[in-house]
Amino acid sequence: MSPLDDQELISRLKKKDEAALEALIAQYETKVFGLAVRFTGNHQDAEEILQDVFWTIFEKIDTFRGESKFSSWIYRIATNVALMKLRKRPKIREIPLEEELGPAMTEDGMIAEPVVDWSRLADEELDRKELDHRIEGAIGLLPLDYRSVFVLRDVEGLSAEETSRILRISIAALKSRLHRARLFLRKQLADYTQVPQSSLEADQVGMKKDEPHA
Template sequence: MSAPQAEAMAEPEKQVPTGTVRVDRDAALVAGLRRGDEDATEHLLDTYGDRVYRLAIRITGNEQDAEEVVQDALWTAARKIDTFKGESAFGSWVYRITANAAYQKLRTRKSRRQEVSWDALSPGVDEQRPYIEPVADWSGKVEEPALQTELRTVLTTAINDLPTDYRTAFLMHDVEGLSNPEIAETLHISLPAVKSRVHRSRLFLRERLARYLEAA
């Protein structure tokens, strides 16, 4: 058999799924953190620093607070690594720690100023409306680039106007993709409370964006 024929009959190289690579890397990272390796702590920052910062800045809306949240969250993740049981993805566990730290930061800030209540913010919102799709699904309804840019700006402002409790639950669910049970565990609230906050947030945001979505 010639060399070309042998190569042709050789088993093709298997492509390793990206998710599998992520799991393997996280497993190695967790093992290193449990051993107390200094390199593992640095790797935790390199791997998740930017991601948890994005979540923190979305929830807090403040760069300084977000930076403090990142430091607190990653330090907590490294220090409490033995509490990670592997029942969910390591990344989801880190996000929950981050969301909780950001939420506590917001609540501390809220105690220093009077926050607008939900009823005062959206007296006209009909909570009995049926299921509202996630905000991520709305972008495709606006085709003009200029309107898409304006829509994103208005959406960001509207999200920041949500009361702290609602904004946190909404961002964790619709933006970060965490499950209702994960959110309930992080925020120490019931599953119905999570669903209510996410639903009411979507209703409020849809009211704010109504003219863009109706024109689409």
């Protein structure tokens, strides 16, 4: 079956057309699977989420009123199904506060420790597969409120507006959670990339407290 546009898909799903359900699955299974894996970190949970999501869409298609994009609606269902599953797991501890996730500061607000710029190492020297693996692991350490924002916005690449609508949170809440999630991940990656000093370039900076700066 060739891909159907969303309107056609929706109207045929509302008539409970089984072929349309097949087309829906063919068109969205990769997206939903990807999201499920990012949320849960494993294929077994992703499998159950996939099944729940597509069956829910088929059953609830009448409640889709076209106020959002069809893909947003699907993302919302997938997010809710994934979160419901994850809430049954033991709760993750809170992540540190924003101030604790960035470089340490002196009392007068200047950076008080060396900050390694590993950003180019990531392009050139570090094993990309291992790095991806680290990121996935770090996403799994995020509390759910942070993880859902991070996965939708930074991994799936949805806009801030779309993400906030899907999660039904304000833009301000999105911003604060996303920023902290990014800082948390950055720190996890920074810890991983702490390679022997000799192989780092001259990006390493040390600033002494008593040296006024800028």
